[in-house]
Amino acid sequence: MTEEILAVNNLHVSFKTQTGTVTAIRGVNFKLNKGETLAIVGESGSGKSVTAKTIMRLLPKHNTLISEGDITYEGRDLLNLSLSDMQKVRGSEIAMVFQDPMTSLNPTMRIGKQIMEGLLKHQHLSKKVAKQKALEMLELVGIPNAKERLEAYPHQFSGGMRQRVVIAMALACNPRILIADEPTTALDVTIQAQILQLMKDLQEKMDTAIILITHDLGVVANMADRVAVMYAGEIVEQGTLDEIFYQPQHPYTLGLLRSMPNLSASRSEPLIPIPGSPPDLATLGTGCPFAARCPYTMKVCHDFLPEHTHLNESHTVMCWLQDARTPLTHIPEEVGSAK
Amino acid sequence: MIVTLFIIITLTFFLMQFLPGTPFTNPEKLSDKQLVILNAKYGLDQPAAIQYVRYIGNLLQGDLGYSFQYEGRTVKSMIVDRVGPSALIGLQALIFGTLVGLVLGIISALKHNTILDYGSVTLAVLGMSIPSFVFAALLQYYIGVKLEWLPVALWESYDSTLLPSFALSVTVIATVARFIRSEMLEVLGQDYVITARSKGLRESVVVTRHVIRNALIPVVTMLGPLAVSIMTGTLVIEKIFGVPGLGEQFTLSILVLDYSVIMGITLFYSTLFIVIVFIVDLLYGFLDPRIEYKEGGQV
Structure with missing residues (x-):
């Protein structure tokens, strides 16, 4: 079960902008095991989507700089593959589902054809077989009248149905990894649940590993086996679902959980938002990027970046509070200590 | 489409009346009697309104009239040429x-x-x-x-x-x-x-x-x-x-005030334009699956 399929090591990605270079990803490390779901959570601009697009190498070349790090998929370094080799990986081994189903389908191409494209390219099927396979995929994702719908255009579908089509398209070649970039953000809550259930079912059937990018902790609780919390281009805490939800060690993770509405909590218990807003990545100092918003800051936080502390085999946190050198007296009760 | 054409014809017809001069090259060399005969021959002795009604009447029968400049040539044959x-x-x-x-x-x-x-x-x-x-x-x-x-x-x-x-x-x-x-x-x-x-x-x-x-x-x-x-x-x-x-003929006709030819060519250009726009619209619907044309209904 815990066979590693993808490893991202010390990834740094920056963008050249008119005002200078902005580093969006500042040393991201994570591993993905076969068949599991890893959720990457974080606020807008924390680098979730950039991480996903870097894995797929879909960022525009002219202003992107991957200055450090490597991404290993099945022993191959994706960042150093030739473009044509990368194109063989895309869609057939690692596929992606995007946020907005309204814009992620080509409006002038029949959806059957859009599903078939990947099959024709990667599996070298005949058109007839590819069409049959596209039909099966549509049925699999629960589109009624699939046979007729193959000939339909995207505008003839509702948002939820379109996202089903996008998922069918992504899973058509039976990829090992599915990267879902906020797959339900643009959908109604009821449709969200359906789409998530669908992804879960298909994951079991096809044994696909999923990287789920979201800012919705409810979705995470439903889907994920492991969670990585991103903040300002770094993974500040990483652990199993239970570890993150029940023993959060980073003040940011704690803040995220506290700002989430909870049905079982009493009404008098207010939601506690995290004060302030995420830092501007262009003007980050040398300290912990969360220091300015953190209720537990110490002097060291403003000047030095904390290291990753391994609390146990699965749980890692990047916070001075958990550093071995921090005296126990400094650790607030809410955060707790694994030490 | 017919309405558009009708408006174009009407406007052109009456605007033309404001142009100074007459269709005859050397009116001062013609005697009064000759002028009366010529005006009568081309119907120019009538008030503009009557000329207009007559023109429309002929037009409905597919008759664009004769050129003033070239004796005996129909406007239609000139356009075709x-x-x-x-x-x-x-x-x-x-x-x-x-x-x-x-x-x-x-x-x-x-x-x-x-x-x-x-x-x-x-x-x-x-x-x-x-x-x-x-x-x-x-x-x-x-x-x-x-x-x-x-x-x-x-x-x-x-x-x-x-x-x-x-x-x-x-x-x-x-x-x-x-x-x-x-x-x-x-x-x-x-x-x-x-x-x-x-x-x-x-x-x-x-x-x-x-x-x-x-x-x-x-x-x-x-x-x-x-x-x-x-x-x-x-x-x-x-x-x-x-x-x-046709363009060269059009400029020439305007210069010599060849009324019927101006009208004819204007009509021809407008029709052509309307047809082109219509074809483009159809083509657009054909190329873009999001646009459908329904019979009698709105798009």
Whole structure:
């Protein structure tokens, strides 16, 4: 079960902008095991989507700089593959589902054809077989009248149905990894649940590993086996679902959980938002990027970046509070200590 | 469509009445008696309203009347005689201009922010801002007189059609290039292009199958206005190159106040324009699956 399929090591990605270079990803490390779901959570601009697009190498070349790090998929370094080799990986081994189903389908191409494209390219099927396979995929994702719908255009579908089509398209070649970039953000809550259930079912059937990018902790609780919390281009805490939800060690993770509405909590218990807003990545100092918003800051936080502390085999946190050198007296009760 | 034509006819007819002068070249040399006879012959002795009603009446029977300038020639036969050369250079200019414009614009979008891009944008702006008769004169001088590659003017062989077509196509090239460039850039930034790339398609496939087709659709709407600009362009270009076309006849007729010919050609141009716009609309619906035409209903 815990066979590693993808490893991202010390990834740094920056963008050249008119005002200078902005580093969006500042040393991201994570591993993905076969068949599991890893959720990457974080606020807008924390680098979730950039991480996903870097894995797929879909960022525009002219202003992107991957200055450090490597991404290993099945022993191959994706960042150093030739473009044509990368194109063989895309869609057939690692596929992606995007946020907005309204814009992620080509409006002038029949959806059957859009599903078939990947099959024709990667599996070298005949058109007839590819069409049959596209039909099966549509049925699999629960589109009624699939046979007729193959000939339909995207505008003839509702948002939820379109996202089903996008998922069918992504899973058509039976990829090992599915990267879902906020797959339900643009959908109604009821449709969200359906789409998530669908992804879960298909994951079991096809044994696909999923990287789920979201800012919705409810979705995470439903889907994920492991969670990585991103903040300002770094993974500040990483652990199993239970570890993150029940023993959060980073003040940011704690803040995220506290700002989430909870049905079982009493009404008098207010939601506690995290004060302030995420830092501007262009003007980050040398300290912990969360220091300015953190209720537990110490002097060291403003000047030095904390290291990753391994609390146990699965749980890692990047916070001075958990550093071995921090005296126990400094650790607030809410955060707790694994030490 | 009929209503539009009717309004055009009415406006042109009455506006023409305000033009100073008479259709007769040397009215002072004609005796009063001759003038009365001539006016009566062409119906000019009647008030404008009566002339108008009579014209409409004839028109409904498909009769465009006789030319004032050329004794005994019908307007219809004049249009038929003259339309060939105009259509030939117009179509050549439209097809050549659209193709070159598309190639320039697409290259420019794909090589966005490179020298190629800046070069073709500069060319396009020049092409749009310099009037076609300036290009006509330049082409005549350099290609016709200096290099002697193509005939300077007149209508003798197929070669004679080339310079006027080039001169006309400059505006088309510039307009199409600019338009397709901005459409391409927009489509290239769309999510579905990233989706296409994420399927592992080759970049050339992404561009031809997903980008160009979607960028081309809006360009089709440009064809109507472009056809018009070519039609108006021919008025001057035909004069410069001595092409015996409809535009040349039109300018001539306006100068000598050949009422019936002016009306006839105006009517012809308007009909042509309306038909072109109609075809473009149909084409648009054919190319873009999101547009459907329902019988009797609204789109």
